[in-house]
Structures are given as structure tokens and as C-alpha cells.
Amino acid sequence: MLHHTTQMTRPTDPLGSRPRQTFLNWTYEEQPTAWSKADVLLVGIPQSEPYPGEPSPNDQSRAPDAIRQMSGQFCDGLENWDFDLGAPLADVMPQRCVDGGNVCWNADTYLEHSARVRDSIAPVFAAGTQLFVLGGDHGITTPVLQALDLTGTSVHVVHIDAHLDWRDEVNGVRNGYSSPLRRASELRCVTGMTQIGLRGTGSARRPEYEAACAYGSNLITASAVRENGIEHVLEQIPRDIPIYLTIDADGLDPTCMPGVQAPSPGGLQADVTLAMLRALAIRQPILGMDLVEVSPAYDIANQLTSITAGRLLMAVLGASWAQGGGFARRRIGASKHA
Numbered sequence: 487m488l489h490h491t492t493q494m495t496r497p498t499d500p501l502g503s504r505p506r507q508t509f510l511n512w513t514y515e516e517q518p519t520a521w522s523k524a525d526v527l528l529v530g531i532p533q534s535e536p537y538p539g540e541p542s543p544n545d546q547s548r549a550p551d552a553i554r555q556m557s558g559q560f561c562d563g564l565e566n567w568d569f570d571l572g573a574p575l576a577d578v579m580p581q582r583c584v585d586g587g588n589v590c591w592n593a594d595t596y597l598e599h600s601a602r603v604r605d606s607i608a609p610v611f612a613a614g615t616q617l618f619v620l621g622g623d624h625g626i627t628t629p630v631l632q633a634l635d636l637t638g639t640s641v642h643v644v645h646i647d648a649h650l651d652w653r654d655e656v657n658g659v660r661n662g663y664s665s666p667l668r669r670a671s672e673l674r675c676v677t678g679m680t681q682i683g684l685r686g687t688g689s690a691r692r693p694e695y696e697a698a699c700a701y702g703s704n705l706i707t708a709s710a711v712r713e714n715g716i717e718h719v720l721e722q723i724p725r726d727i728p729i730y731l732t733i734d735a736d737g738l739d740p741t742c743m744p745g746v747q748a749p750s751p752g753g754l755q756a757d758v759t760l761a762m763l764r765a766l767a768i769r770q771p772i773l774g775m776d777l778v779e780v781s782p783a784y785d786i787a788n789q790l791t792s793i794t795a796g797r798l799l800m801a802v803l804g805a806s807w808a809q810g811g812g813f814a815r816r817r818i819g820a821s822k823h824a
């Protein structure tokens with residue numbers, strides 16, 4: 487908890503902190519009041535509610551800057567040909583792509599901090615800006631979805647993770663990394679969820695598994711993805727509603743995202759995941775996406791985990807804004823009605 491004290495007293499901007507390097511060299515915009523003018527906003531949220539006895543900030547809090555630092559590796563240049571996209575990223579991206587820096591914990595309590603995260607992000611969703619969030623551990627999804635809830639926009643949550651993340655609480659903590667999908671299920675804006683890549687064991691016990699089933703969450707194991715293919719997964723995701731996407735790095739196989747706290751063998755491969763995300767982002771609007779649980783201390787020397795994280799974000803970005811992309815179509819529709 488001493489670490490929180492140093493965060494609290496650090497004389498920074500009330501919300502943000504300037505990253506050493508911005509994501510894809512986008513313009514840095516430190517004023518949250520200006521974020522909703524962007525077409526696409528990326529922010530880092532380094533911290534969620536810590537569990538007693540665990541380090542805080544944890545190693546995952548270093549991920550937003552670790553991923554940004556690898557921008558030149560996961561994208562050699564915005565004008566460089568991207569074979570996954572079939573075009574240079576610059577050809578499809580809108581004018582105003584902004585990096586808002588990191589929303590740091592400068593408040594006295596976690597609930598104060600998470601309310602500030604929520605309130606800084608809600609206008610971004612309300613303006614129709616596409617949001618990308620770098621965690622942090624998986625607890626950071628909760629204030630982001632609470633922000634979406636404030637706007638009254640309904641979404642289907644697509645969750646990629648080895649673990650269920652449906653604990654109501656752990657040691658009295660309700661907003662930590664074991665609970666984001668349980669908290670999501672309680673929000674009005676979340677009309678359903680598809681959880682993909684499940685395998686092995688995690689914090690979930692029989693009551694959490696049964697709660698997820700009773701809610702109607704569609705649980706798709708990693709082995710089911712391997713056996714039936716991504717078309718089978720995509721068919722099960724409702725197509726008539728926008729998506730919020732949350733990706734835990736341990737949902738992918740440790741061979742492509744080794745730098746995580748809880749590696750689980752037998753995960754989704756990068757090529758399969760990238761293809762699935764591209765298809766989803768073309769088919770329907772992805773209003774927001776977070777990428778969580780990258781743990782730089784466990785990454786390998788060439789930072790493969792951060793590079794894969796960047797490629798996952800670029801897949802969604804590129805397919806969302808390419809001609810016929812889900813988010814681009816939604817934007818055109820909105821401007822016609824304005």
C-alpha cells in the first residue's frame with residue numbers, strides 16, 4: 487500500500503501522465519476534455535483494485551508503456567504494407583487518432599480512482615469515439631464498462647481469456663482481476679457475453695461456473711475453438727448489436743503471449759485469434775476494446791508478448807476502419823442522421 491502513497495503525492499496532471507512513447511506515434515492529448523474530439527482514443531489504465539497481500543502497483547501496471555514502446559516492432563511504419571490488413575494502416579485510419587496517456591491512480595481510494603476513470607471515459611463513448619485501453623490487470627475492464635453503461639448503449643461482451651473471471655469477490659475485493667465478467671453481468675448495458683479460450687483452472691469454482699451459465703454466458707473452450715474453427719465461434723456471437731471486446735493476454739497460447747502472470751498451455755494461437763478479430767470487426771462495430779494482463783517482467787527478451795498485444799489491437803483497428811468495416815459503417819450512419 488506504500489506504493490499508493492507515492493502515486494498519490496506525485497505532482498502530475500490530475501488524470502494523465504505522458505507516455506515515453508505514444509502508441510503508433512499518435513498525438514498525445516493530455517486533456518480528457520479533448521478526448522471525445524478524437525475518432526480513435528487509446529488510453530492506458532495501469533491499476534485496478536489490488537488484492538490484500540499482492541504488490542500494488544503490480545507488474546501489469548507497466549504494460550501500457552511496455553506495449554507502446556514496441557510500436558516500431560508491431561508496426562514498422564503507418565505507411566508500410568501490412569499483410570494482415572492488405573493495405574498500409576495509414577490508408578484506412580481516420581484523421582484523429584489520439585493517445586491520452588495513462589490514467590493514473592492519484593486518488594485516496596480505489597473507488598474514487600475508478601469513478602474518475604469511468605467519468606473521464608464516458609464522454610468518449612458518448613461522442614462515438616472508438617476506445618482502446620491498455621491494462622493493467624483485468625480489473626480495469628470494470629470502470630470502462632461502467633463508463634459505457636452511463637451512455638445507455640447496449641453491447642455484447644466478447645471475452646478472450648483462459649479464465650472465467652466471475653468471482654463476486656476475493657478476500658473482500660469486488661473489483662479485482664478475478665471479477666470483471668461478474669461485474670459486467672450486472673450492468674444494464676451488457677445484454678450478453680461470449681467467453682472464448684477457457685481452459686484449465688482459475689479462480690472460478692462450481693458456484694462461479696453455475697452463475698455464468700445461469701446468466702446465459704456462452705462459454706467456448708480453447709479446445710472447442712480448435713475443433714470447430716472460428717466460423718463456428720462467430721456464428722454464436724449475436725450480430726445485431728455492437729461489441730465490447732476484452733482480451734486477457736493469457737487467453738492466447740503462451741507460445742505467442744508468454745509474458746503473463748498465469749500462463750495456461752493449450753491457448754488460442756495468434757493467427758486464429760487475429761483472423762477471428764478481423765472478421766468480427768468487419769461484421770459489426772467494436773465500440774471499445776481492452777488488452778489486459780501483459781506482465782513485462784515475465785516477457786521474453788524480444789518482447790513478443792507486447793508485440794502480439796500490438797498486433798491484436800492493430801487487427802481490430804484496421805478491420806474496424808477499413809472500407810466496409812463495422813465501426814466505419816456505424817460512423818457514416820451516425821453522421822447521416824446528425
Ligand SMILES: [Mn+2]
Pocket residue numbers: 624647649651663734779
Ligand atoms: Mn482475466
